[in-house]
Amino acid sequence: MEPWPFDTITPEEIDALTDEEKQGLDAAVAAYIGECLRRRGVDPAPPTSTPA
DSSP states (O other), X not given: OOOOOOSSOOHHHHHTSOHHHXXXXXXXXXXXXXXXXXXXXXXXXXXXXXXX
């Protein structure tokens, strides 16, 4: 298992979100990462799977 990547957000906080809120968080993080990579000229790899 990968180490938890966030210093200021706990797994319990993520678990406390509703499914709809988790979908919104996933979309926001994906957009942020995509924009960061685009600005650096990196072609982001497409997701390997779609969350349920």
